Amino acid sequence: MHARLYQRPKHALQSGHAHTGEWLLEFERDDRIRADPLTGWTGSGFTAGQIQLRFANQDAALAYAKANDLEVEIVPLAPKTLKIQAYADNFR
Incomplete structure (x- = not known):
């Protein structure tokens, strides 16, 4: 499987800088x-596409x-x- x-x-x-250090898989x-065909809604059978795993650093994600x-x-x-740019640049 590809990730x-x-x-x-x-x-x-x-x-703010909250959660900016997280790594997502x-x-x-x-x-x-x-x-x-009945409702016209789009979808697929691939449910793993809905999952987003969070890790504290890159090494933990690669280990997983x-x-x-x-x-x-x-x-x-x-x-x-x-x-x-300076505020004065807005008036030039």
Whole structure:
């Protein structure tokens, strides 16, 4: 089974840093999403796609993946870019 491992980024609309050090392990979908012929709702039989495991660090997540024979893709955290400008720049 394939899984994706990434570090939770800081939420853009909040100034706090709660839960930003957590590592998340999500299972990748391995079957198609299909429409139900009766209701028209979409879904699949892959229930592991609804699970999101949280770990304190990357080593603990990789140890879990190794113990459960998971193929893990590590997604790096995007670099932070700051646009520094003065308040006076709004009026130029």
